[in-house]
Amino acid sequence: MGKTFAQEGYNSHSTPTETSKPLSSPDQDTENQSLINDHSHNDSHSEQAHETHSEHEFKADETAFHHISDLNVYNIGPWNFPLPCILYAKDQGWSIFSSSNFDIDDHHHGSGNKAVDRYALNKGRVMRIIDSSFPMGEVSVEGFKLEEKEVEGKKKETNFVIANGQKYELEKSSTIDGGLFGGGITTFFDFSITKNVFGMILVIGLISWLFLGMARSYKRNPGSAPLGSQKLFEPIILFIQDEVAKPFIGVKYERYMPLLLSIFFFILSLNLFGQIPFFGGANVTGNLAVTLVLAVIVFIVVNLNGNKHYWEHILWMPGIPAWVKTLITPIEILGIFIKPVTLTLRLFANIIAGHIVIIIFISLIFIFGKAGAEPGAAYGASVASVLLALFISSIELLVAFIQAYVFTLLTASYIGAAIEEHHHTEADHH
Amino acid sequence: MSLLYIVSWVEFSPIKPEVGLLFWSTVVFAIFWLIIGKLAFKPIIRALNDRSNTIQDSLDAAKIAKEEMKNLRSENDRIMAEAREEKMRIIKEAKDAANLIVSDAKDRAKEEAQRITINAKNEIENAKMAALVDVKNQLGAMATDIAEKIIRKNLSNDTSHQEYVKKLVDEVKMN
Numbered sequence: 001m002g003k004t005f006a007q008e009g010y011n012s013h014s015t016p017t018e019t020s021k022p023l024s025s026p027d028q029d030t031e032n033q034s035l036i037n038d039h040s041h042n043d044s045h046s047e048q049a050h051e052t053h054s055e056h057e058f059k060a061d062e063t064a065f066h067h068i069s070d071l072n073v074y075n076i077g078p079w080n081f082p083l084p085c086i087l088y089a090k091d092q093g094w095s096i097f098s099s100s101n102f103d104i105d106d107h108h109h110g111s112g113n114k115a116v117d118r119y120a121l122n123k124g125r126v127m128r129i130i131d132s133s134f135p136m137g138e139v140s141v142e143g144f145k146l147e148e149k150e151v152e153g154k155k156k157e158t159n160f161v162i163a164n165g166q167k168y169e170l171e172k173s174s175t176i177d178g179g180l181f182g183g184g185i186t187t188f189f190d191f192s193i194t195k196n197v198f199g200m201i202l203v204i205g206l207i208s209w210l211f212l213g214m215a216r217s218y219k220r221n222p223g224s225a226p227l228g229s230q231k232l233f234e235p236i237i238l239f240i241q242d243e244v245a246k247p248f249i250g251v252k253y254e255r256y257m258p259l260l261l262s263i264f265f266f267i268l269s270l271n272l273f274g275q276i277p278f279f280g281g282a283n284v285t286g287n288l289a290v291t292l293v294l295a296v297i298v299f300i301v302v303n304l305n306g307n308k309h310y311w312e313h314i315l316w317m318p319g320i321p322a323w324v325k326t327l328i329t330p331i332e333i334l335g336i337f338i339k340p341v342t343l344t345l346r347l348f349a350n351i352i353a354g355h356i357v358i359i360i361f362i363s364l365i366f367i368f369g370k371a372g373a374e375p376g377a378a379y380g381a382s383v384a385s386v387l388l389a390l391f392i393s394s395i396e397l398l399v400a401f402i403q404a405y406v407f408t409l410l411t412a413s414y415i416g417a418a419i420e421e422h423h424h425t426e427a428d429h430h
Numbered sequence: 431m432s433l434l435y436i437v438s439w440v441e442f443s444p445i446k447p448e449v450g451l452l453f454w455s456t457v458v459f460a461i462f463w464l465i466i467g468k469l470a471f472k473p474i475i476r477a478l479n480d481r482s483n484t485i486q487d488s489l490d491a492a493k494i495a496k497e498e499m500k501n502l503r504s505e506n507d508r509i510m511a512e513a514r515e516e517k518m519r520i521i522k523e524a525k526d527a528a529n530l531i532v533s534d535a536k537d538r539a540k541e542e543a544q545r546i547t548i549n550a551k552n553e554i555e556n557a558k559m560a561a562l563v564d565v566k567n568q569l570g571a572m573a574t575d576i577a578e579k580i581i582r583k584n585l586s587n588d589t590s591h592q593e594y595v596k597k598l599v600d601e602v603k604m605n
Binding site: 172175190194196289297348 | 443444445446447448449450451452453454455456458459460461462463465466467468469470471472473474475477478479480481484
């Protein structure tokens, strides 16, 4: 596969005149170089940088999507810190190594200068080279490119890696959206400690340590006035207990308090962590996978705890005519599944929207400044962007709390509905 | 459809639930929920509830104590009022008793005075009688003296008279 694409040339995306050019070493070919999205290890071309800059138009959407994506490197400012890669492919088993083995290029969004065991790091993401003729072990990579490829009559953007003067198709890791959002099960699975996983472990580890310390200090001096972190968290815990758990769940609220508090603090701490600028901006709660996991756990807890009345109301709503029941039942069954979907999407959309808006506002500087061509406009735009970004950031702080609260509240209300004792049904039977 | 177009146009990975992230999210959240929930949240909630119960109990106890205090104070007031009444009563009684004693004493003094007066009167009477007797005697003696002198002049030689006088004197002496 890789060979056939290599024969077409790796600049087929551009004008037909350019496609006829011979496949020479990209290091000597400026035209070709500009087409390779992430040209790397190419410092000899720094003098021509402004030339290539004008051709590399700044794309705010790409910048935004790159920053909110999960990566196999942790980037703080211009630095890329390696993370462990845990990869599984059916035909080659497990590959576990540090992403530093990819020889991460600090200048281009963390692409790797090397491919390892048929894996390559493209803009911070591990992708797999499909071609089985590609050698195992470390292979030097000349660049990456994105071009359209015809798949089953549909044009699809496909990533390619250029190595040994040839073009090899890359494949992204498996996702479970079933092709709905452009993903799907591929030949490999990425179980790496990615930026999001690392951020999650860091933050959850930190707050776990905090809460364990709090629990210890409650045990050590019971009944005393709150001290230290207790002062900060106690009102929040009491708020969840008194304003969320008690009114929505009722007398059995204490059983569900660990779940509600876990959900609340998990979401809140990760929302706030994502707000820290220049700290990688790990967009954990703005990732569908994370919100989906939370929603599925809530779904399982709600339906496992659902009592007789809950299922009766879903499957055969009492007190209404039979023909209406036949209409209501499918809607109710659909409702069971719509609830976790709305939970997933609400949190995901709110958090990711905040991240995108802030990045777009910051991007205004580069859009107006035409990526360094017009510094005056950039200075002017920076004033407005900083103010706008500051404003949105403040709102996002509020959103961080509100979304954590809303998710917890809805969880409590779903649990409450599932375990509620319905007394009016007895009256109906009379 | 526009969303799907954007998604396929540029890399938009957060909307694609990746297997690895799903796995790690599940692991991290499950640990947080099941372990930290059990080791931290449960004891914290228990401690908070225990403390709020303690505070409620203390408040209730304080309320009860206040109520008791109030009762105690009213009891005290009642006792004080009673004591005051008692005092008044005692004072009144004492006054009455004093009055009684005084009037009694007065009566007795009057009686005594009367008795003394009567005694005095009697004595005066007696003394008067004695004086009168004395005067009578004196007068008798003087009369006798005078009479003697007169008689002596007349009876100095008359033995019969002398004898008679002697006899009279004897009679007086015998008395």
